[in-house]
Amino acid sequence: MISRDRIAALRATEEDRFAELHPRSAELADKARGPLLAGVPMPWMTRWPGRFPLFFESASGARLTDVDGLEYVDLCLGDTGAMTGHGLPQVADAIAARARTGITTMLPSADAVWVGEELARRFGLPSWQLAMSATDANRFVLRFARHLTGRPRIAVMDWCYHGTVDETLAVLDGDRVVPRPGALGPQVPVAETTAVVPFNDLDALDRRLAEGDVACLLMEPALTNIGIVLPDPGYLDGVREVTRRHDVLLVIDETHTLCAGPGGATAAWGLEPDFVVVGKPIGGGIPCAAYGMSAAVADRLSGPMLGHEIDVAGVGGTLTGNALALAAIKATLSSFLREEDFAVAIPLAERFTDGVAGVIAEHGLPWHVQRLGCRAEYWFCPPPRDGAAAAAAVDEELEGLLHLWCLNRGVLLTPFHNMALFSPHHTADDVDRHTEVFGEAIRALL
Template sequence: MTDRSPQPPSPIAGIDPARLADFARREASRYTAARPKAAQALDQGAQHFLNGVPMHWMRDWPMPHLPLVAKAKGARLTDIDGYGIDDFCLGDTGSMFGHSPDAVATAIRQQARRGLTYMLPTKAALQAGALLTERFGPFKWQIATTATDANRFALRVARAVTGRPKVLVFNGCYHGTLDDTMVELVNDQPANRPGLVGQVQDLTRAATVAEFNDLAGVETLLKQGDIAAILTEPVMTNSCMVLPHAGFHDGLRQLSRQYGALLIIDETHTISTGLGGYTRVHSLSPDMFVVGKCVAGGMPTAVWGMTAEVAERFNAYDATRPPGHSGMGTTLSANPMQFACLAATLAQVMTPENYDHMERGAERLAAGLAKSIRTHGAPWHVVRVGARVEFICAPGPLNNGTEAAAAHQPQVEAAIHTALLNRGTLIAPFHNMMLVSPATKTRQIDRLIAAFDEILTALFA
């Protein structure tokens, strides 16, 4: 006879679904009971914003309602309900060096007395240019406000100097809200990512997609002769993190040269790797380099640079184009406040000593999380890139964007994020990312590890 008895539901990331649902309900109730002031303030004041938030990404936090921050310093937040919070999100990398580093806060106060913007350079601009070259390599630099803008401008230059239309990106990538990169593989073919608001153009006319770590797939696309640039992070981030295979970056460099495409490295998240980012630590040699977020200590700033050879090619192109708008630059970019903060960060915050502290702390954090995962027999793994650590609720390692998407477990992650905040720790809302800053204390790391272990005990007991 066929057994027709009901089958138990499949585990979610190794967790019994009923146990997970019960845990999530308890943690949500605990959070709501603990933060009545934030709830009341939001009820009274959030209606002026679309959907109650000043920037729609804030809706991605998984807790029942947002906390309201009263102040932040170093690696600690304090909310209006009086809770001190160990901050491992750090503005999703924007404050990777801690909230309001002293050198940056001093630079802001001093520059505020001299003016905020005037579309002319300062001595600090010249200092920042020299420091950028010292930290990241001999590129010819330009300043933007966001990494999205920096990537957009870099792609314009790449298309100008190569005369080619397309950018090659990797499936599951993230390079800011840049249209050209909002493509993915569907049945092995490039397609617009679903969910793009108001998207009317076919983005695949100017972009194509390969899987990360697939050099054969990259070469197949490059052979078509229409690729202006390969735009990539050294490590896939803003998803379940994917590390490069041995030889992958050397292969990209060789293929880009062989087929005449420029190689653009976006270090906006992987600046966590060490001094000079992944590019300097691992001796990569891109044609163009982009970094944003924390490069000016939290002041909205991004930088993009090109090698002298690419600069020469661009200048030759620029001399022949008709006069008029270039499609690059924004009025408030390269303002004196950016340069004051950029110079202070590069000279006094982004130091070997601070990176050493971050590396040691992140190593401790990764080891502690991995030990807890092993102890509880969770089918999960931990990945680290310098000061950046992620726990991934699936076996690993992951090889590409398709595997990273499949490893994402929103129900589990949402419950854990709220539970960690209930225990005094904040991690990034979009994935399980944690950063160790120069201000992060060993006791904060140990509190996070202990909270994580307590949560896994509840989920896997």
């Protein structure tokens, strides 16, 4: 129904508009091309729409202001890293106070006890450890799983994402396990380390785990990085039954699915994992993560964790669990990501879903909008049931235009997909602004 020529023509017009609106960002982008590889601090920052990167000046609550003085409704929120909102006074005060009294000493601070107790209360797993990122936490948990089971492989869902862990950058090509497109320099053929199964396919999971070489299944309870793919009714209960029957540890990565509630999908859906990993949202923007484990797993790990050579076990790092991160986590979890915060954010995501669905229905498009807690996302197809179908549905030309169209009108979406994330700082007017802009884009396309 949508002409590719029309998409290209509108994209060219919007690129010109972007350049006119952002002369200061253009100047900084030009200067950055020399000292910074790809002109940005991290290569994925090139994924934003526009001819050059947008440089930001400040962010507060649900708003972001760029270096040209333009303000945006921020529906990206640092791709979940600022899920609580930006510039939180409680976190800023805690960070400033901690910085003046020592940031890192290789010793625990009193905040560590509070953080461990609060994570146990939220997620229902009794024992916790800290990490610098969810990537690190996942790496450590995979190492623990191989140690506890004596099995060499881990299993993941097709088209999953768990940070930059080598073993997880794998997809299925027919029956073969191959590197995920875009993965650079795998240290070994990924099929040697990893089994991959489709999401929402219990039979495939059962068959693969029956081979007896898998230590753990690492999964999100709903796929998020390839777009939101929700579990079928009963699927997650089936996953737990299959993993237990094959003596495979179940690891739930809640870094993005924390949007389901204060204890993520683990608490909201009554899951019973052996490990839980939670990352960037819990520190209010300070790099940190945590991983929890069941009492049975903690008991089995207590010996190795107290061993004389634990410092060379491949787990941890000098800055891991530093006092600054712990202060930030305590300030964040005591002030945000609470039931009352989700009671504001989730209805906003519902309003977003209804607004986008209304535009789609108005124009008779075969599209869909999906929601998970306070996160929502629209698809240019009916809702996929697995990662491969989601990947096949990606329309980079159309997606790129819609992202740029929204950005040029003061609405910032997550750059990697059509995702909007809501915090208690957003308002109904923010949601309605996106619905208005989205509707304008579709009318221009048709």
